[in-house]
Amino acid sequence: xHFVFTxxxxxxxxxxxxxxxxxxxAELVAVRFGGSLKAEHGTGRNMAPYVELEWGPExxxxxxxxxxLLDPDGLLNPGxxxxxxxxxHLAHLKPxxxxxxxxxxxIECGFCEAVxxxxxxxxxxxQRIVLYRELxxxxxxxxxxxxxxxxxxxxxxxxxxxxxxxxxRCPVGINTGALIxxxxxxKYQRFVPIARWSADHFAGVTRTARSAxxxxxxxxxxxxxxxxxxxxxxxxxxxxxRTPAWLPTLSGPSRYRWSQGEGSHNGxxxxxxxxxxVVYLPSCASLVFGQQEExxxxxxxxxxxxxxxxxxxxxxxxxxxxxxxxxxxSKGMSEVAAAKRSELADALWQASEQGxxxxxFDTSPCVQRLLSGALGKGLRVFEPSAFVLEHLLPHLELTxxxxxxxxxxxxxxxxxxxxxxxxxxxxxCAREVIVPEHIQCCGFAxxxxxxxxxxxxxxxxxxxxxxxxxxxxxxxNSRTCEMGLSQHAGIPYHxxxxxxxxxxx
Numbered sequence: 257x258h259f260v261f262t263x264x265x266x267x268x269x270x271x272x273x274x275x276x277x278x279x280x281x282a283e284l285v286a287v288r289f290g291g292s293l294k295a296e297h298g299t300g301r302n303m304a305p306y307v308e309l310e311w312g313p314e315x316x317x318x319x320x321x322x323x324x325l326l327d328p329d330g331l332l333n334p335g336x337x338x339x340x341x342x343x344x345h346l347a348h349l350k351p352x353x354x355x356x357x358x359x360x361x362x363i364e365c366g367f368c369e370a371v372x373x374x375x376x377x378x379x380x381x382x383q384r385i386v387l388y389r390e391l392x393x394x395x396x397x398x399x400x401x402x403x404x405x406x407x408x409x410x411x412x413x414x415x416x417x418x419x420x421x422x423x424x425r426c427p428v429g430i431n432t433g434a435l436i437x438x439x440x441x442x443k444y445q446r447f448v449p450i451a452r453w454s455a456d457h458f459a460g461v462t463r464t465a466r467s468a469x470x471x472x473x474x475x476x477x478x479x480x481x482x483x484x485x486x487x488x489x490x491x492x493x494x495x496x497x498r499t500p501a502w503l504p505t506l507s508g509p510s511r512y513r514w515s516q517g518e519g520s521h522n523g524x525x526x527x528x529x530x531x532x533x534v535v536y537l538p539s540c541a542s543l544v545f546g547q548q549e550e551x552x553x554x555x556x557x558x559x560x561x562x563x564x565x566x567x568x569x570x571x572x573x574x575x576x577x578x579x580x581x582x583x584x585x586s587k588g589m590s591e592v593a594a595a596k597r598s599e600l601a602d603a604l605w606q607a608s609e610q611g612x613x614x615x616x617f618d619t620s621p622c623v624q625r626l627l628s629g630a631l632g633k634g635l636r637v638f639e640p641s642a643f644v645l646e647h648l649l650p651h652l653e654l655t656x657x658x659x660x661x662x663x664x665x666x667x668x669x670x671x672x673x674x675x676x677x678x679x680x681x682x683x684x685c686a687r688e689v690i691v692p693e694h695i696q697c698c699g700f701a702x703x704x705x706x707x708x709x710x711x712x713x714x715x716x717x718x719x720x721x722x723x724x725x726x727x728x729x730x731x732x733n734s735r736t737c738e739m740g741l742s743q744h745a746g747i748p749y750h751x752x753x754x755x756x757x758x759x760x761x
Contacts (some may be wrong), residue, residue: 417711503706699711
């Protein structure tokens with residue numbers, strides 16, 4: 257029986273009430289029903305006074321003898337399980353003050369920690385909650401907390417990827433990232449007018465970003481990459497880390513332009529099935545960033561693959577102004593994010609002829625974001641792997657490439673339950689696929705890879721050692737993640753659609 261209760265321990269009467277409650281539960285479980293007071297967890301301090309009730313005097317005496325043999329000086333976990341104090345469970349109670357409804361149910365078990373990309377850099381989700389609870393307690397008690405607030409600003413807020421993977425591991429589904437986004441909404445409140453303006457002029461923002469990448473490419477040729485890196489990082493230092501860091505794998509601008517409306521098809525007219533049209537929406541990142549090492553752009557690869565499958569391609573009107581809203585949502589600007597998401601859903605509804613045709617996004621985070629709210633009835637949206645498996649494979653012949661490849665399954669794919677599909681598609685297209693261990697999130701997290709690059713580095717610290725010497729390329733389904741992965745793995749990462757295109761005929 258697992259239970260969570262909300263009683264406080266602020267006065268002796270509450271502590272006595274809790275003691276009576278524990279006596280009653282122990283009697284019910286251990287004596288009346290002959291059951292086990294604890295299952296998968298150790299009994300710990302809380303159950304120490306009841307161990308003999310469950311196991312009997314002989315069993316308890318045997319445990320004490322074993323404990324004395326192994327730990328004669330009582331150095332190992334003193335007072336845990338074996339404790340002579342019948343009131344041990346009522347002493348040294350851990351305060352868990354109310355802080356926010358999002359995280360108040362947390363019992364600080366730590367199941368969330370294994371999947372957190374910042375766990376070795378700053379704080380895990382459990383530690384964020386503990387610190388935030390202490391801040392809430394200090395605020396209510398009117399105690400000074402300036403130093404702790406400054407610490408939490410970086411350790412808690414700035415270095416959280418806010419992916420929500422912690423919620424999948426949490427026994428009660430707590431998404432610590434949701435709390436961090438809420439706190440960011442307060443932190444970035446003064447920037448909301450700027451965000452709203454950029455959302456209203458998103459096409460211009462996209463073009464400006466491409467132009468900036470073009471200038472970066474020109475400067476790199478004139479100054480050399482090393483000199484440019486020193487310049488960029490020098491400006492970042494002078495700005496107090498407020499400007500982007502130098503990223504060697506930051507590509508130049510995307511130069512691909514696809515006319516809106518119905519795209520071309522390179523095959524014969526007989527190859528085009530009437531039931532094989534697809535609405536293609538390049539992500540913001542695909543529209544802005546090109547590829548490294550002279551690789552074709554992602555829209556080119558998408559068109560190549562759809563041509564092979566005999567699909568008509570439909571591109572929504574005004575694609576450069578469309579966005580799922582994730583850049584705003586990650587900063588806690590929920591209203592701006594919701595408006596962009598709604599605008600995008602309307603555009604896709606029209607382009608898909610009211611849901612007649614499926615919609616392909618070339619990055620998975622956009623799909624997760626779009627699915628976070630209600631869509632038009634019948635609107636079907638897919639990230640790359642699920643789309644290929646469902647809509648393209650019947651019309652393609654796959655010959656696995658004779659290579660070992662790396663595969664990164666993004667947070668969004670994991671949260672949508674698509675990890676197995678991503679892996680199955682990769683295995684259908686390559687001789688051997690390696691999914692590195694202990695990496696659930698790459699830590700790039702939108703712009704974190706540029707603004708807080710140490711998060712990306714910490715999350716991928718174990719990656720280089722897991723890349724085989726004969727491996728030449730890696731794949732994923734998020735453009736920004738692929739840039740961070742390329743930098744730390746030492747091999748180029750591209751969309752998994754590149755792998756499918758290499759294997760497909």
